[in-house]
Amino acid sequence: MGIGSNLPLIDGQRLWDSLMESGRIGPGKAGGLRRVALSDADGEMRDLYGRWCEEAGLSVTVDAMGSMFARRAGREDDLPPVLIGSHLDTQVAGGKYDGILGVLGGLEILRTLNDRGIETRRPIEVVNWTNEEGARFNPPMVASGVFAGVFERDWALAREDDDGAVFGEELKRLGYAGEAPVGGREVDCYFELHIEQDDALERLGIPLGIVTGGYAARGFNIRFEGETAHTGPTPMAKRRNALAAAARVLAAVDDIGWKYAPEGKATAARCIAWPNRLGILSEWAEIIIDFRHPDPAVTAKMVEEGMAALEAAAEKTRVDYEIIQRWSFGDENFSEDLIGLVRGAATALDVPTHDMFSQAGHDAYYMSRITPTCLLFSPCRDGITHNEAEEIELAYTEPSVNVLLHAVLARADR
């Protein structure tokens, strides 16, 4: 930012210290985090975040999906709040910044307003959305999805992990089955700051990405039903090996990804089967696949090819299939108004910005369906994320949080 600027700025070291303290809760095996939603580690982090919020004089409300809203009152406190947020949960082998920066950056903004004694017209809330990653409970972004009316609350609370643990029960176990209704209240707008998850900003040497659109992403959870039989004697033509059907689809999906590369991506994300054993053909298998492209029309073509491969695999292997879940994101529009405020704040602070598309799902996607929404990126090293080696540097992160601070301030005083 410009030398001699007298605009309020965050305390970068305090933000970094909070990130480091968070980075010790739920350690992975290689320096990162394994803090999947509603694990003991997630509970511990929630407790710490709640204490921090209370120490900052914020009032914390937990909704029935476990999302935590830390509120700083406005002068006109009945006005709908400006909401800032992201998520504190991680992948099973995740990093210390993904999502976490968005929540702790929001907290740092409110701490800064406290330090400076700055009042705002509107209240400001910082939210920690439950289970953004979907690493333990499928689907991802489920709590913001319920908030935005995309998913039914009771359906979401009934989701089970691989061991049969139930989302709603795990919330209760950790003391985060809150009483506040999920959504159903007016929100003035939603800001989310997230690490980029690619290396464009780092390559350009620009500390702030403004997301102007998303990759159109379409995902499918598919179940195959075949039949067990003895591997040795059962001829190919009599087999109904669900694992073979699953593998054929996963391989075809990878091929489709390559066909539409470099812009397009298609992912063999998950495969489980039963009995999944030597000597016996598998009775059932389940897979998760997805297709992503910046142009929704191309994504639709990829999906069409994927569905044809699914049909062909099922026929070849004599296996039945059912698409048990479809999901979609990336077509959402972000708010030109909010983006304008961000551009203004960046100019005032002399922070260069870069317009870009988001390639991953974020809570901001669902929120954009119900309120003006702005998604911002800050750089991450080598674009490595969802990996324990994920790294950021404070010097390239601090400017993005300061821009967010001023965009939020402008909106909260509107």
Added chain:
Amino acid sequence: MGIGSNLPLIDGQRLWDSLMESGRIGPGKAGGLRRVALSDADGEMRDLYGRWCEEAGLSVTVDAMGSMFARRAGREDDLPPVLIGSHLDTQVAGGKYDGILGVLGGLEILRTLNDRGIETRRPIEVVNWTNEEGARFNPPMVASGVFAGVFERDWALAREDDDGAVFGEELKRLGYAGEAPVGGREVDCYFELHIEQDDALERLGIPLGIVTGGYAARGFNIRFEGETAHTGPTPMAKRRNALAAAARVLAAVDDIGWKYAPEGKATAARCIAWPNRLGILSEWAEIIIDFRHPDPAVTAKMVEEGMAALEAAAEKTRVDYEIIQRWSFGDENFSEDLIGLVRGAATALDVPTHDMFSQAGHDAYYMSRITPTCLLFSPCRDGITHNEAEEIELAYTEPSVNVLLHAVLARADR
């Protein structure tokens, strides 16, 4: 058998009752059995089998791999014993007869000799081999394999199941970590009666199959090492998705099976991956594949194509791989001498026989490497096995056990 024959015959009803009693231990979900090796159910069945053997006056010895040998003394008891056997463990969704018929049929033969007061020159032993199926502990046929010197005992005892339970510890837990050395003693010969696991005998209306050779089977356990990364932003060319590599190989294996059908078979048997989750590329995956053909030269060609597919998949996905286990069976030669005795007994009893190849692995394969071995099949309904719907009928089973009785008698008096 011929009317008026005065040859000793088994008590078919007693055999059937024993099979039915066994069929209640470790019930599956659809009328069959889930009695995987060294489970509580396997322990219960072992206890029952041990009691039955003792009630029949047999002395039971358990070796360090947990295999149970029930011995009926011979007149010249120092001579190497005639061994009959198979296994009492099942697949996770298995039937009530596979393997079990071979053990309980052997016991019925000794009960019959007792009833008739028939002494034999050589001792006769009936063996229940531990973990033939390999459904819980990989590899299959591991205890007969150690007995035959194919696997190292300590390596086998250190095998772990998916939950980390150790073979040797599970043996101790159930009280079947025996003190007898594994193998290292002379065995006169080995007979194994097994259900066919295909429908050839049923279609032909013939109650006894004489196995004259095996399908050459080659199996591979392969581990892929890739790298986690975020699904959304990571372009295809930068991915190292271990699950995509695994799926490509499994799909190629299925293709190879079809290419060499109907005689050839290739199987996508197993796939596990980690994290195996939406939103993150998988760091590692493990698969089991196998190739089977009656002509070893063709099996070799199938393997060659499989290895080329493995190479191509690893290159395309930028994933490393390691073949962590190779296994092979089906090239073994069965004993012409023993087959001659079986043909003689079948003629005397007027039981039609059919020469055939075995398509599945059996303990007899490994035993054939160290002693004259004979593998016999009896019919199973519709060829359905490794499935809870597996069925046999006593009327089509009894003749095969009677032929075995007389072949064993002839050999034991040799």
